Amino acid sequence: MTNTKLLSSVQMAHFVARGSLRLDAVVPPELNVVGIETLRAGVPGVPYGSSVPDAYPEGSFVRLLLQIPEVAGALRSLVGPEPSVDHHAVHIREPREGQAQPLHGDAIIDVRTDAFDVQLMYYPQDVTLDMGGTLSVPGSHLRRTNESDTGRYQNLRGQSRLVCPAGTVVFLHHGLWHGGRRNDSDAVRYMFKIRFNPTVRQLRLWDTSDLGDPRVAAELSTTFPWYEQATGRLEIYNRVLLWRSLTGDDSFDLDHWVSRVSNRPERQAV
């Protein structure tokens, strides 16, 4: 098996709260050079549901990318061993390209509460603010909206406009609102994306030795500046349900949000 650095519970909680996990500069410079060449040449499509070995032969650039210990560990922690490849795509933003993508979630509305796909996004070069790095909205992944129906929203407080060093890999929950921003620079911007589907139940797939660390609950309690006051509480409620599903711990709660509204005692008074 590939050498892997599994995520900790604190990192998983960070992903569950934000809907993304960022690994800065985990791809070494020499591999980024190959990465840009590969993306320029194009990466041929593969059938939906391909295994990683079928999609990306041993020694190919994409296989090498997926064998980086931090990348392999994050992927295994999020979707488990032997995920299937849904699809991949090379995104190229030309200099001074005039239009940003509307804010959207990929594919179609996907309301699974006990499973999720991840999208790996790889940036082979330094991305500056004016190059139009991916816009994403932390904590938007549990919103039940369909694709670009969110296109009316241009800016949300606390949004992330990606600026990153070369070799950065970001994993997104399938529901996260995001979009390619307008490239206002003179440089071509490259990004490579792979969507992975789990083939096992997503239950305690990471390094759970720190499950009781107080930083887990702190991460899960994170609120974001764009949340409306009332709906922000529902976000925490839904996050608790996702954490319960991932850990198998049906007693987990934050500030009693789920316990309070599901309390229906059956014991008779005496």
Next chain:
Amino acid sequence: MSMRQQVLVLYLATSALDADVVGWSLYDGTGLTAPTAGDSDKPPYTSGVHALEDGWRLFQAAQLIPPYPGHEYDVSFLKHEFFFEKLADTGVA
């Protein structure tokens, strides 16, 4: 003088017009500017009332709709959406 509509959409933290801005969009009928997704991290106004103070005219506010039975805990679109307009000169005679 040629007047065109500019539209400002503000998303507020509660249904009150004086609540804090949590999101915003701008559309410019004069064609002089081209606002787009992810072009700013700083809200143009702190609240809906703050936009009124700067001359924007409110023309639509989101209704308060109770959740559909069985979907009380679902999260979806932003609820507190307010549309404002201004008329602006295109600068073309």
